[in-house]
Amino acid sequence: MAMSRPEEQCPIQCQLCEVDPMIKWKCLDCDLLMCSKCKDQIHSKFKSEKEHKIIDIKDVGRQDKTVDQKSKEMDQEDQKLVSISGLQTAGVSSALTNDKLIINVKEYQTEMLNIHFLAVTFDGSLWIGDGAKRDLHYICTSLQNVQLLRDKVKVISRFNMVILRIAVTPTNDILMATGTPRLMQIKAGANRVEESIYYEDMSRDIWSVHVSKDGRVIIGGGKFVVVMDTNGSYLTRYENDKNKKTLFKGKLVCSITSTCNGNIFIVEYFNKGVIMLGKDDVINIYKGNPVYNYYTGSFNPISVVTTPMDNVLVADNGNHTLHILDNNCRLLTVCNIGDIGIKRPASLAIIMEEPFPVLYIGCDVYDSNSKKGKLYKMNILEC
Template sequence: MALSKAQDIIACNLCESDTKLKWKCLDCDLLMCNKCCDKVHPKFKNAKDHTIVDIKQVGVSGGVRHQDFTNIKCKIHTTQYCCIFCSSCDKPACPSCITKGHAGHTFIEIKEAYEMKVEWLKNRKRKLKMNETRLGEGDNTLDQILVRESSNCQKTLQDIQHQRDALKKEVDRYACRLIEEVNKNMTRIRESISKEKKKVLTRRQLEENKLETIEEILTTMDMSFFFENTDLIPKYFDQDVGVVNSSHNRMPLFKSGTISQSNVGTLYEDISSSNTAIAMKINKEFITGFKYCQYMAACSDGTLWIGDDAMKILHKMKPEGNILQTISTIKTELRGIAVTHNNDLLITDGQFKLKVVNGRTGKVSESKYSADPLGITDVHITSDHKVIVGAMSPGKAFPVTGRRVVIVMDQEGNHLTVYEQDKFKRNMFSYVWRITSTNTGNICVVDCLSDDYRSKVLVLCGDIVNEYVGNQVINKEDKRLQIANITTTPSDNIVVVDFDNHIHILDSSANLVYYYNIKEIGIEFPYCPIFTSAMSFYIGCYQPEGSTQKARLYEIQYSGF
């Protein structure tokens, strides 16, 4: 909803003629043009100690608002101006109104009424913003439901296909019918969620229009316009936006029957908690030719980049059966690697500029991504093609000196955001060890706190910083969290691997969902995980000091996160 408005032009508060406002004195609370700021204001007492800022920093609305309460024409007696506000009638009144229609009523100053209504509007504005936030959260919940149910659909179809392959030829027709039913269920779920998302979008747009309308009223200089339109607010604006319907049909799972024509299997509704039990099992095991699988990145063609900084070597490898076939090898220092969306590889060797490996030719060259004069400690590429690096001032990692930052760049290498200090001006990072991100844009940082790898996870979500320092069951005072690596799953869970054989599964806000001791499936010394699908991931390991064995790489099938 849009309202027409008329605003007085604000002039310089000193000369009262120049309308090209440039500066504001925070001490005098005055808006000034360039000339008055240079020539007139310095003559004020103690002017040299005043704080003067560019008006762009505070806006005109942050300056002095000289509302003209003497120019409100009476709607009934059009030749007179309102001089007081009738609280009983909730409107301004002129002298004639007072004597003729407001006997026994309560009156207050127009300015006081204005201030009361401004406060009332601000309260309504806060409520609208809360409504918009709630709708946004509901919209995100719908997206998460769709991702979860799509994953369930994929698993259900796979279970049906496996069962179908084990059955006799004559049951094929019945299995096809079940598959068709699953697809119809998923179609209904998509349609239901799509319909609800359209409703949410409509309501969000309505709330945004309401916000725009209130903002127009709050910033107007026309008091007639202000009071006339403020009266409309309760009728049109105090409507509950309702709640987002997040209850939708669930994807039925597949229950296997005996291998017979009469009992192929049936679909059933999963009425248990949405928190599915975590399960992992080794699908394949590979023996590498090096001691540490410290760095890994997956290309879309199925090849893997695996790096060992101890040997200062980087391999491009292709899993073939249970063998890793080496395609190419690069000798280089390593601090972090990341595959771009066109299968090139970005490398940091601790210098201020990233290197790039051409995915087709294998040629190594300098990239356009720089943190100069800071040395880059890790690199990550987001789902929307941004490049994120951790960086520090030249020197040793510990004790902490100089700058420690996280930098977000666009595809051209331009710096978009630099994270360095929190809202209390305290340094956020000790040493940026590893970086990943969620599909929703949260940046997840492993901050190493000391040279014994004691560390924590920071999840940056706009101005909000969430922290994970471990699980109280396994990370007691004498066993602090020591993180080897971090990554995210296709469903936006955060996966943290520690040096004590545990996998910590967090939600996108750094809350612990589950932890898993990977030794239970026969894996020791995990180091670097990388997810390649919604059902499987690789985890590279290392060998402890003194061991003569080579590091293992495992392909793991998983479910539940």
């Protein structure tokens, strides 16, 4: 058995490129060790980089064991490092080019045919599902609470019911849109479905649900979006403009997210754009960019989620891409995740785990050779 070297002699690679051993800088805010190239070309493009404190590695001292331990753990897990390219286009406010945006990609095989909705709880477990009620003999029911253990998916519980979208509340409850006027819920720590206090007072079916960081519940259905407080009282209804014409052109709202500046982002079925709602009206629409319509010739958004840095990720199901928008609906960059084998992204969920956010992507079955939907877990470096 070989003797290990003293800890202070272990070589540490740059934690952004994981290639260059010539560590020169440390960001105290990101807790990252960097080579000079990554400091100038990657870290400099972080949204709040100007507010970060970066010091010469010589000033850190050798007593900083935390970063060294994280580096060792990443080496032991033998995770993939993936380079995703952005493309500078006309009208793009801040696009990345050839930067590493996604690292440590892991793939999981699920029992689901398609993972149409996805949520992550504060205890680290996931809720996944495809929404369709099954025959009683069919083991893959429409909603599963799962844990990811190494390369396996462990099912904790199953529920067999029609579910269209789910969201997690600040108290770790699960809210479910089931195509009825009232949201259903599963209380934290419970194992049964019950009615919630949230309902559509015009008795129209709810198809999507989102919970903002401050606990507001946002629901959507056929051409309407409603914002409620934690008691179920209405705050805002989005439906018609000042001329009493509908705000929404698609069939129904299928995905919702919100940003810290108060904007709400929605995706509708059969409306090839991401709509941003302001205080009481549509204030911006992102319709994609033809440069990235590799496969379908058009933009096919299906799911949106907000990152810890208040950007918005948009899954383009048909073109196997992620579009990254700022919180005012302006394009930052596009990631072609199809290049690394992630096909047909259908649902997104994100949670912060230092030093990077963790992104989960649920996918549809891509071809006839695939029998079950795949789930991906990865770290993202935000622009």
